[in-house]
Amino acid sequence: MLRITNLRVSIDSTRSLAELAAKKLRIPVEAVTETVISRRALDARRKNNITFVYSLEVKTRLPEGQVLSRLRGDKDVALLQEEAKTPLVPGQEVLTARPVVVGLGPAGMLAALTLAEYGYRPLVLERGQDVETRTRDVAHFWQTGQFNGLSNVQFGEGGAGTFSDGKLTTRVQDPYMREVLDIFVEAGADPEIRYLHKPHIGTDKLRQMVKRIRQRIIALGGEVEFGACVTDLVIKDGCLEGLVVNETRLIPCSVALFGIGHSARDTYHMLYGKGVAMEAKPFAIGVRIEHPQSLIDQAQYGPMAGHPALGAADYALVYHHKAIGRTAYSFCMCPGGLVVAAASEESGVVTNGMSHYSRASGIANSALVVNVNPEDCGGEVLSGIAFQRHYEQLAFQCGGANYQAPVQTVGHFLTGMAPAAYLTAPSYRPGVRDAELRKCLPDFVTATLAQALPDFDRKIRGFAQPGAVMTGVETRTSAPVRLKRDENYLSASVVGLYPIGEGAGYAGGIMSAALDGLHAAAAVIRKYTSR
């Protein structure tokens, strides 16, 4: 097979992939027998000539050496090199009970599925509800403001990613990424995620997918319990001997993979109390900002904005405030999405963003956050949690103490002058209340944002328009704590405990959490036998 890279194709091209490959390889189109897209990115740097940039894998009727010899010197055509993966060989140590996976987010799902595929019949304990019940609970919260601490945007089947944009972009380079993408496609994601440079799934597809992955875990001999919160550990001589569920039921086990996410604050406290090795880590907090999607499309695509081959545009912005020594950046940008209420504790307001597969809401939203260091929070291991909670509770009060969120237009935030009309109606539900965001964020955050917004406006014209809407507060960007572990994914203090995913502090986002769960499960498989 041959690999073509850097193949630039106009967004208006009507040529088939075989035609494009044949032209590049300088062979007749009839000689091309198979073309597979391995990557497609968009190059929108030149607004009057936006192109797709493809990498293709191509099979031809002609000997590959012959094709290559005619193209000598073309560095964009080469023989495809298959990456060799080390086979996973189960270990010898005998488990006293089947392995337990705590949490059914992306990390827990991939850990449980990997264990199940190798015959380890994992037991999965998830504190929230199955995705159907959870979807009803979340919709009820968004409609009525009646919050459910047991079943919400952070807790339940699929974890924090279920009500999300389902972006799969990650900085992690991992040969197993392809495997994870295949699992997602098999469970219902669009096959294009396999090759898009910036793939996304959409909350509508995610809700179907997570259910199918659970069904697969069960079909392979695993078991999944919802409403099962791990509230205690039984540790003897530094070794895990069991888990306590809902404060009453003991589950004996010697191996547990903890994929608890960044919002299980009670569980962090419990683990800390049990002497599990952990440390404070940096995170970020700020606001969500909303614009008409057309404004972002115009800035990114210029005259080509609205072209049917181009989806809703995204952006990534960074600004470093030298004097304050802080960085403001956009985070979890959701083209064509909505701002969502993502609290997991009573009396707190937390924002986040989600979108459907179609990304067709007409609204672009993104978090604008500023980095927070452990010293800002008091420097204790768990003080980042108290810090986040403090600002979530202030936002709750500013919003009217009924889960409505405080909003402020950019013009009002920057100048204090009378608020301009909203550029887009705030999409956060159950609703919003005009407020001063400075009252529910640290000064260093608002000062950095105030400097960053004009800079962002230079990069995306109209970004800091007076009517752009900011909703507060965005606090759950990543875990404020890291559960220390070794290179085999094993806790630094408790034998048998495997901290995984975002909550462990080693991943950020759906893809990297899923990969982390997969690799931790592989580490368990390498150590123990399933018999």
Ligand code: FAD
């Ligand atoms: P989580 O997904 O948080 O899962 C942890 C699970 O553990 C939860 O289901 C929780 O209920 C359970 N749990 C916790 N404690 C216990 C306990 N004691 N006992 C039993 N169960 C427990 N990332 C992206 O990459 N792209 C996006 O587009 C994106 N959008 C997002 C939008 C929203 C609204 C939110 C909230 C997050 C978004 N994220 C996104 C972040 C992403 O969802 C997380 O990075 C990812 O889900 C982390 O996976 P995880 O498995 O480590 O943890």
